[in-house]
Amino acid sequence: MRRLAALLAAVLMLGAAPRPAPVALDVLLAETPAPSLDAYRLFTDPGARSANAGLTPYALNTPLFSDHAEKSRFLFLPPGAKAAYKPTGVFDFPVGATLVKTFAYPADLRKPVDHVRFIETRLLIHKASGWVALTYVWNDEQTKAVLKRAGARIEVSVIDKAGQPLAIDYAVPNFNQCKECHSLSGVLAPIGPKARNLNGDLAYGGKPENQLAHWTKIGLLTGAPAPRAAPRTAVWSDAKEPLADRARAYLDGNCGHCHNPQGMASNSGLFLNLEEDDPAKQGFHRRPVAAGRGAGGLEFDIDPGHPESSILLHRMKSREPGVMMPELGRSVVDDEGVALIAAYLKSLPPTR
């Protein structure tokens, strides 16, 4: 039956509009990045609303907060290529694998799919020499996205979740800033597509399906166990999950890419990745070292039971460069994230 369905689909496509040209793998792998996004043919329309064949959408259980931007994510693999499952860290992706992430704003954050404006589309391309990060910034007409290596500032106005106008000074990162987050021991690497962060459902053709199972089924992934046997990051916004799991997931997604032993903030000794199990390294009663005024006059990164005297929360609540964390990727405060971490810190047994 399935074969028949596939055959039918192919016939239908042949009978309909001319089949779009496939993703331009040679352009993805070329030494020089294309000046505009369309050259890769990752999408079949100039506005990048329709993904080309070979792109599979995915979502993370707990993603990074990026100034309320909506993000759509796709994985492209060269025809016949597969990613290899790993229980920890990102999967082993073959050369040619490309992660495509578009940052976008709806006019009203309460209606995430209406009047959506694309801001930038980022590519992480796995070349033979390693991963390369590229950022393409969309024009106002939403017809073309051009390469911006030096970063940019873009003014965005939205209606926030409380119905109030919100001005966002959106920062497109420069190439090196991509690496500040996407760095493992100084080498550029993806962050998101790990087993634990993909171990959740996504709607494919309207029907929810576990992503690990789906990737396996359609031949993108080898070696994955059944989803229930794979590690899983909590969904930070799902109130049904344990508070500590949600908070640790949030800290992992928003801080752990930098605050880990191989990340840019390794010298801080504060490690917020999910794998860290030493409470002292997670910030419990940890004194600031090079935090400067970021410490806000407080003594500990985490003062259990006391969100008001924990540096971690102080830096999440700030919008001031030199104080705020993360240093990059946001200009406004993630109020929901702050509320979650405050509740978590409050829930920890006080030691004083």
Add this chain to the structure above:
Amino acid sequence: MAYSNATIWGAALAAVLLASTAQAKTLDVAAGPDAQERLQTALLDAKPGDVVSLGAGKFDFTDGLSLDVDNVTVAGAGQGKTILSFAGQKSAGEGLLVTSDGVTIRDLTMQDTKGDGVKSKGADRISFVALTVEWTGGPKETNGAYGVYPVASTNVLIDKVTVRGASDAGIYVGQSKNIIVRNSRAEFNVAGIEIENSTDADVHDNVATHNTGGILVFDLPGLPVMGGHSTRIYGNQVVDNDTANFAPKGNIVAAVPMGVGVMLMANRDVHVFDNDISGNQTSAVMLIAFSRSFDDKAYNPLPRDIVVRDNRLGRNGWLPSLPGGKMLAQAMGGSVPPVLWDGITSYPGIEGPAPRLYLKDGPVLNLNLAKPGAVETAKPSVTPSLGTPGLPERAAVVLPAGQDKPAS
């Protein structure tokens, strides 16, 4: 199809020729509109061996800059001539971040970064030469923490640098090794020059003045790199450190008393000699244990293997910024002895012999504290000197050939 040997040799030869004939370029960037994008693009475009040359004038930035290409020099037209202003900075933790090897930053001024001034992380052969990093509003708690900030770096040269107004340390070398800090000036910072959790440093011929504390050598617990040792501090002017501590509360340096010349805390093998140390109201040289709680078993909180000799000590210690300091000074005839040691000789859980000290430049005030930081338990005693000579001193720090060359 297999390639013939000739083809392979041809390709290899071509590659070698290309590499050797590739000319180092100079990428010129002038002041003016869009400086952020133009300079950042140059920092991305630069190839190893290139110079990114900044013209005279003021450059205004809205975000941090970063360099991740090896063997690049970023050079301005001179301190005070090329001015990089970060007064309008909206993001990033520093003005300029360097994450590549063999980089030199020279001949320019950086002003008013929101966080640190110029930082290198994980860089080998990093040189900061003839730079000024300053906060133009004077000493303020809201100033950035560090002016020049190499961390987790190896082969560090800081030469002819001036830093003013850092709310932590002007020149701060952390978790690094093989370091020279020389011919530099640190003023109006909380700590003038600080070597922390680092190994093999020569700090010489600098001026540290009008800071809260002049030159600090510390080791802190709970960091990926600990057990700092082997620092020589010599030939420096450590004078008139008289700025009230303006560090944000809670920071380690917020505990530095105003008017300390040289402060050594929880570090090993530090030699302080041939310096001019005067005008520091708390102490010329102060040796103390780390006194906050810690639960890092690998950490030793005591200063040990310390030599203080042959310095030229002027007036110091007339009003120690310590609890009871005024009384102490009065009781001791107007000022406390220039060299102060907290007297901690052991720490629970730390094995090994008592700290070896040779404090020749006396008199020495030993507070004989019962435990680190417990000033209320002091049983002060004064001796003309303390300890005996003979502690070995590290040889001069040598940087790799090519890094430490005279200015062209």
